[in-house]
Amino acid sequence: MDIDTAATGTRSPLLTPAAIAGTELPNRIVMAPMTRLRADTRGVPQPVMADYYAQRAGAGLIVSEGIAPSVRGQLFLNEPGLFTEEQIAGWRRVTDAVHAADGRIFAQIMHAGRNGHPANRLDGGTPEAPSAVATTRPLHTLGGKVDPVTPRAMTTADIRTTIDDHADAARAALRAGFDGVEIHSANGYLAHQFLADNTNVRTDAYGGGPADRARFAIELTEAVADAVGADRVGLRVAPGNPENELVEADPAPVYRALLAAVDPLGLAYLHVTDDPGYPALDDLRPRWSGTLIGNTGEHEETTRESAERLIREDRADLVSFGRPFISNPDLPARIADGVPWAPIREKNFHYTSGPRGYVDYPAAPRKAVAG
Structure with missing residues (x-):
């Protein structure tokens, strides 16, 4: 077990500098995207979100919560979007606050697919997905839980429109x-639905064998990279994740x-969630020539020790x-100082509006540095 830096004179590998997209990062600690639902019902980020992200600007990189690229991609009404000028202005307040705190932040673009x-x-429309396969679990709305609806299977024209929506959202993010930006191709959302067995039963060029199941994610990544530059685009995957x-x-x-298709593009990074059933980090790491962000939090608690082990290995x-x-x-400061991590409290406030359970967790007092 690692002891704190001050006590041993050693430095945690998490605290060594790195670089993404030509941007120097002060450490190798990434804040993963997490849905928090603090936008208003038009998908406009609220001022409290600027406080929330600025508080966490000590991360080497922040990846925002999932952001809808279009009305068609909305998961919740109070999920933030990047498809109106008002939403863009709301996000500008957030990014300005993060940059003022010397932070760096990517926008995760997330399309709900059949989860909508x-x-x-906002338009009351039927969700779209690779195939007309509904989820079986109740869905959350502002009016309470509701039964899922069967999504409409996307046509090739729908696919093209959705890819264009992502490219437009990436431009809006800049x-x-x-x-x-980070393309969300994980955790059961649209791009992942194209990759998976049970949600993609298509018989055209976007379904069937491995290359065809990957086609949507490939074309999506290529389009976003073309729109804003590959060095500003990350891709998140979670192979085998049953979420x-x-x-x-x-x-x-x-x-x-x-x-094999997207590695030559020269993306900013690949963000991989590991899974016990398929050790994605071990299998995909040798197949990726660029920067790789590892995540194990879906199946085990990420600790300082487990994170350092990923870097050291x-x-x-x-x-x-x-x-x-x-x-x-x-x-990051707690890791540097060897300060215990505060536990999560009041989990019922993870997805509610307002500051409670959001911006009211205090920072720990910093340890004095001997001169």
Whole structure:
């Protein structure tokens, strides 16, 4: 077990500098994207969100919560978007606050796919997905839980429109002051639904064998990279992750095909969530020539020790932390000082509006540095 830096004279590998997209990072600690639902019902980021992200600007990189690229991609009404000028202006307040605190932030672009619901869309429309396969679990709306609806299977024209929406959202993100964007192709959302077995039963060029199942994610990544520059684009994947009822019996061939196509683009990074059933970090690390962010938080609690091990074993270049950043806005400073991490309290306030359970976790007093 590692002891704090001051006591041993050694430096945690998490605290060594790194670089992404030509931007120097002071450490290898990434704040993972986490849904918090503090936008208003038009998807406009609220001022408290600027406080929240600025508090956590000590991370080497912040990846924002999932942001809807369009009305068609909305998951919740109070999920932030990047498809109106008002939303862009709201995000500019957030990015300005992060940069004023010497931080760096990427926008995660997230399309709900079959996880959407008419009650959670500004236009009241039916959600779209690779295939007309509904989830079985109730969905949350501002009016309470509702039964899911069967999504409409996307046509090739829908696919083209959705790809264009992502490219437009990426351009909007840069106008809003983000340093780059992350494409969400994980955790059961649209791009992941194309990759998975049970949510993609298509028989055209976007379904079937590994290369065809990967085609949507490949074309999406290419379009976003073309829109804003590959060095400003990250891609997140979670092979084998069953979140949102996805099934991937044999992820390896699909994700190998995906990486073979997008690795030559020169993306800012690949963000990989590991899984016990398919050790994605071990399989995909040798197939990726660029920066890799590792995440293990979906199946085990990420600790300082487990994160340092990923770096020391060269399974990742940086490590993303999710839940620890909720209650430890100063997580990198706590790691540097060897200060215990604060536990999460009041979990019922994770997804509510307002500051409670959001910006009211204090930073720990800093240890004095001997001169």
